[in-house]
Amino acid sequence: MSKVTFLPSNISVESLPEENILRTAMRAGVHINASCGGAGVCNKCRVVLEKGGLKGEAFADGAWKACSAYPVTDVEVRVPVESEMDRRVLSRPLARRAASWIETRQGPSFKPHPMVIKEVLNLPRPGVEDGISDLGRLQREFSNSAFHGVMVDVDSRVLFDLPGAMRARDWVVTASLMDSIPNVRRLIRVEPGDESARHLAAAFDIGTTTVSGQLLDLLTGDVLSEASNYNPQVSYGEDVISRMEFARKKEGLDILQKKIVQCLNDLIDEICSSAGRSKDSISIMTVAANTVMTHLLLGLDTKYLRSHPYVPVATHFPPVRASEIGVSLPAHVRMFPSSCVASYVGGDITAGVVGVGINHHPELTLFIDIGTNGEIVLGNQDWMACAACSAGPAFEGGGIMHGMRATTGAVEVAHIHPETFEPMVLTIGGKKAKGICGSGIISLLAGLFMAGAIDQQGRFRRDLKTERIRPGKEGWEYVVIDEEATATGKDIVFTEADIENLIRAKGAMFAGYLTLLESVGMGLEDLERVILAGNFGSYLDLEQAVTIGFLPDIPRERFFFAGNSSLLGARAMAVSKDAMKEIDACAKMMTHFDLSGNPRFMEHYVSSLFLPHTDAGLFPSVRVG
């Protein structure tokens, strides 16, 4: 690690492994003009090396391209005057620094102890004196082994391959046993030879907008590979309501079911192929999804979920043979859906809560899942309350002109120069920009607001001396990246309509947790931890999120970022049957508050449609300019 000192501001930070100077600067809160996201195209991020050594790309005049330069020793680099911010900016208190990343919090690590175990059995050969049936021989061995006293229930399909499997490797077999009712294990598979090392799981998070999957090694709990894609049901409706409407049409449910299954099948192929493993090694599949997605996946009628009093077919689901619903996995693989709480608080939330470990700690925790629906959970190891905020998909890039998921090429963070309004943007992977993801959107809104480019209602100031703010086809807009530096060949812009959507979304979230806190007789000051979950990239700027009134203005050390907690929960379920039980228990213990008809929620919502909030007292640390 090298120390990087930025001049003239004289700010020093330790660089991270494989972190270029531009990213180090962003982390340090040092503005360097960079309008291509760090893709090496715009040639604006010039820095001059004053001391130490850099490797990477240099200009003909000896200056370095910050997005392509890496320190080899401690270095001092000077940011040219065209990039440098006014020193007054730096005089702001630390909490107001341009960049303040939220600490990533790993959930509890679940010891591998999965629902399905593999047992290697070395069976005695049959003979005249021992002519017991193949199945009887296996069961006798179970009762002689660690399974003494445990009933072994047999899946009838096991019988088909049994005689061949037992004789193929000289009476050594690997039996897969699934936990069932207490003291009962279900024999679901018998493989020839010792196959105990081939013991994988496929864990999925099925969001309304995106689907993510991981291939896991059940012996170590390690993630072998990961892949994600848009939920193809999106073509039939952006949100759960429109999906349910479509499901009521003739064949509608069937179409939606087949679409999501196809998506899972593609992702299974992808994670297996990228890990170089076979689908045949998969022993278990888990799915964390909201109530509607779980219904559609299983092919369950959502008619009564759609209308008052919003009754799901089920909230706790029996395991389902994955192949029975069309998933192209071997017949022995069971799919375990995570348990849901109610119509609008689903298995993604329960999985997330257990994935991050709220149920294991005494601290009062606010869990915020920034998905399409914006669910929040408040509680600790003793109690939990939950609600859905109907925030809409803005944080996932939905309803945002150039919004996109947090994948390669997405603008994930931006800083706006308070005088020139020039941006410093970074894209995920340092690739040419394709759009803007959730953290980038929050970053842009906060940056433009802090730079004074937009007012408290979210409107662009029309009188600024910059060409980046201009009337566009769909109203006023800010040009984030010029067409020559994008992957699309078109300007990537951030519009007033985008800002309006974003303010509504953050307003719904803020009103949601304020109302939930009030409902249990508490306030923002009582929060001991705030855990953010959602499909953000690696950068979510905490100060910026507080600045726009999305996150509460409480001590910053209480905030943690959990990433895709639903997938984390699905992974925990796959690796540990304890996690599966905990998710089930959480779903049972959570009290669900319906905000849709709550007058306090409506009041809070209206008050929150302002930057940061109509009640400035709620955001004492936010002062613009």
Next chain:
Amino acid sequence: MSKVTFLPSNISVESLPEENILRTAMRAGVHINASCGGAGVCNKCRVVLEKGGLKGEAFADGAWKACSAYPVTDVEVRVPVESEMDRRVLSRPLARRAASWIETRQGPSFKPHPMVIKEVLNLPRPGVEDGISDLGRLQREFSNSAFHGVMVDVDSRVLFDLPGAMRARDWVVTASLMDSIPNVRRLIRVEPGDESARHLAAAFDIGTTTVSGQLLDLLTGDVLSEASNYNPQVSYGEDVISRMEFARKKEGLDILQKKIVQCLNDLIDEICSSAGRSKDSISIMTVAANTVMTHLLLGLDTKYLRSHPYVPVATHFPPVRASEIGVSLPAHVRMFPSSCVASYVGGDITAGVVGVGINHHPELTLFIDIGTNGEIVLGNQDWMACAACSAGPAFEGGGIMHGMRATTGAVEVAHIHPETFEPMVLTIGGKKAKGICGSGIISLLAGLFMAGAIDQQGRFRRDLKTERIRPGKEGWEYVVIDEEATATGKDIVFTEADIENLIRAKGAMFAGYLTLLESVGMGLEDLERVILAGNFGSYLDLEQAVTIGFLPDIPRERFFFAGNSSLLGARAMAVSKDAMKEIDACAKMMTHFDLSGNPRFMEHYVSSLFLPHTDAGLFPSVRVG
């Protein structure tokens, strides 16, 4: 009931309801020439009414046709001299009477207490204060009801129809729950409204040669309808060995599996249609079958069952979703195969043993199943030993030129006049003869032997003054029914080759139970009961069966006839879960003796290839002439 007195022998018996004079005579041991089986064709069974009244068919001269005449009062009928047997015949001791039917023994009646029960639930409607999921609502009701403390495990398929079913009849539903592990019930079906009265079972006996099925009412245990047919696998091999050979060919197993399933499907349609009930009302299916038939039905590999040390894939089978193996029953219906003991003692035997109740009594019982394989069980409530005799299919009509199953048109009993060698035959249903069934074959052999028409080696005497014994195309034969009186338009004959087959079959059976008795240190005299099972008609003449050395020469009151005991067991399994458990327990407790390599068995077998036996001391009551 009327008293019928036959003259000149002056033998009187009470007639049975709807029994014609010919059948009464057969039962009484009175010979009347009747060479069309009682079909009303041969016009030989003339009797003269001397006292009382008859109704039915009379000849022009006032004589009556015995096969069409029924008593309306007590009657005296004179048998004409051409039919009448020599008085010396009548002077034989009672035990040597021409006809002595074995008493039919009903098994224990199992109280209806099936594996699947139907529970009617009257559910509270959902509302704002009670928005629990549909499944949760159902489960809550279970724990409030009689199922308190019982875990209800849910079949995931139930969820598909659940919302519709719950709302269709104003929240009244009928839940079908299947017994599973102790204290666990599996929810397999939810129907709208009160459907508790529609609760049927389909019970099957799958024999190597014939398949029989019954539709049962699970509320009463009553048989609603019954049907049977040949096992269509017969085209691929007469016996289990040749079936297994065929199963090793490419697609062979699949063909055999599909054939038997098609047969079951046809029989299901037939029993449902004749009872006027819907397949949809069936809650459970049971199958009693030998080990090979069970394997072929489930599609299990019989390769290792075929060769030393003859290991089955399984002997105790988990329940299988009937539709999963191709049976056209609704998806909720599980098929329960009866448990087998070993390769050649199968679930037909265990079902039979429990069906007739051997496991409930202290008496030492010999159970003889006269099917293709000839299995025997020896034991009582405390212990059981079993063996297979490899008797061959002669008793089922296999390998007999005009052999057939015991159905309408089969010669089921015969008596041979000791001087004229004219037959008195009866067919099942009094229809024109199509062939000869098991009881008829035994009856013919014994009759011809007693009349002196064949010698102790089973060869026809060539010097008798009768045209009925003649050299035929396939060696010497006896004409049972002339072509003009048969349904086939051809003579029905009984050949020396038939006799040879029959002697081998009876010899194997006799040697089998003698060896089994010896193996446990007992003798024929220790037998307290002998229960005969098999697809015989209503007439099996005990004396005749002893005469040919098929049944042991012990006190006649110890013999009972159970009919198709395998089907009886399948019915017991369907009606009562206790019976199912008992069958399983019997399969576990039975000691299997392999006779194939037993030198004592071979000795006994060779000694038994004689009428009745080379050791006349074993058959003290049998004296010919």
